Amino acid sequence: MKDDTLTIELEGTSGFERLLEQLSRRGETDLDRVEPAVREILREVRNEGDAAVRRYVARFENRDVSELVVHDYGGAAALASLAPELRRALETAAARIRDYHERQADQQRSFEYEKDGVTLASRVTPLARVGIYAPGGKACYPSSVLMTAVPAAVAGVEAIYLASPDTSAEVRAACHLAGVTALVDAGGAQAVAALAYGTETVPRVDKIVGPGNIYVAAAKRLVFGEVDIDSIAGPSEILVVADDSADPEVVAADLLSQAEHDEDAYPLLLTTDEALARATSAAVARQLAALPETDGRGRPRRAVAVESVRRNGFALVVSSRDELARVANTLAVEHVAVQTHDASELAGRILRAGALFVGHYTPEAAGDYLAGPSHVLPTGGAARYGAPLGVYDFVSRSSVISYAEHALAAQADDITAFARSEGLEAHARAVEVRTKPPRAQA
Template structure:
């Protein structure tokens, strides 16, 4: 089946947020409750059942020798590239740092906000169809920049097949500065991070992608701990005019289509000539793509070239779609930027291919999906911070404003609130309407 070409108003992505089947939800509930109640025993039992790896509690933690050995199993070019990427990511996120602040009022009151890092964060790194060492950097480095003192990584025990954990994941984690790693995955790993076991101490937040069981487990433990999000399939929209190179456009669409069968890859253009050239080029490039079966199903189900009357209409379409990734391949992409309201990440110009952001430039590649870029943002340092309001009210301020505070409290029917102020006004000799004894 060729890539579909249609008018923009005819297109609709019907993917729904994945809530899992009743059977999947029940399986996750049982695993989470078992780990919560039994700790390591359940963790090891489910690891043997689902990952086919038999461990004991002492072997859950990845040792220093295994991490060092991983460096001998990866290419020096990979180590050099991951180090430079990590430096770029760190430099970008350093600019997001926040500080506490205090504001001294003329009446002697002190108001402010205290900004502190979370104490302990868990990062889930999946195995399965592919291992993603880049995601290790994108989760760990913002947490480090935020000042999180304890960062723990969990990953299935056979991400690298029969040889154990994928060495590229171990090297990426070591380069990012992770010192605590465990060979456990699935819903049982999420439960262990949330509730803790004798071996794995509980965390304050869990982040990182995973399969449906991981996603359902994160949803199940939310509230006991914070989570990053329940991410949907990858998305890319390319907004292009007749100046765009169809080879570039097709390659960038396929860069996301190869993620999984539910990924969405869409071209929005006023040029029918470009749309047809891109559709032909997608078919040509698909035939040589190693992950062709996955990418082809993605293009067949969720890919399209959407025709619009103008770039202005194209921007309206983009804003309604609110894509995870947006590439702007037009004659003057910067001139369109001010009108683009909804996108997780925006890539401008022919040299800003989406993989530049995935791996190396510095901005985070963990982005809102399923249209949630309308109201949410990429992962930032803020995701690993908590904030406390600070109020030091002076006697002068309380005497000046106490009656107003009591008025508002009584309007809400909360007399106890009003009396907490009234007793202070009486003690300070200011009276106070309807004092504490009413």
């Protein structure tokens, strides 16, 4: 069995190339394995509504639910009950996330202009209802509530429903700060189904966002089309891009901050300095041994991080700064921490990343909790084309077109020529019926 250190591969070796190819395919999921079971859950919830949701909550979450949709969830009281330091942290995070996304909203405005008798517009409208999934398995994540619900609220969504198996005081307090309308007291694929199809008490939403386990991911994939979704979230991942200016203890700490999320998480180091790779690997083993066995609720923490390092803890050593940028762009990792000389310059060359953490004093953990941008990011290489969750995920866009009579007359010949070149005579006649006298159309 692999020990609790990083596997180190050097550029130019067959092992390096195999590892790079393996990591490039990490987004291939095993959703097909659970899809039959998830389809059955979706079918039963669609047909039976609340009764099926309650049955699956009892089966998978080992609890009974008396009220699936909770509007009066006691968020203000939950916030007041928290320890002062946690309450302050939640309030600070909510304010910073709101500030960032209000600035982002400024880039999502409607516009309209007129030229030559044609009025054109892009209309941006908030979604009416959204469902947010907040996981509650290996850890408690009030941060995920803030990072998903605050952008929705800033976008102007009318009703925000948050589904989670975790209704702890921390989660309810975060819901209150974020402006969540109501809680859906269920998790798993059954919660996704309730939000997508609607039940007697759970309203059907327009979009479902937020990370979850493989069953949640499979359910989101299957309901896409019935509703919109943000993305299919995979295991958390971090790539620390470093040179000889980096501190191996700091690099190791950043790697473990993601390893403790999930046994399948990817803690990755990319460096030009083999000595740093070896020192970081040793630091990872030391720091793993010092992690607590469990969190405050008795859930395992060290074992999760250990397994992540054993499965997916790698260090790739390359020959140049150019290779740092090339490999980082090839892998397109969720979190990319740049800890090098002139980190800003190198970060500017890394174009495929969910989020960049630039400089030696920018821990990824700051982005998870307090910085401001949403921590819901593309995983598994999806940063090649995906984007962080944002205000733009909670709006719809409509194009608006209005022609004056003289404007259509001026463009009629071009439109009809296009239509007839494609063999679409009815398109051409729909223009001519407006612009030519009846006899000329015959």
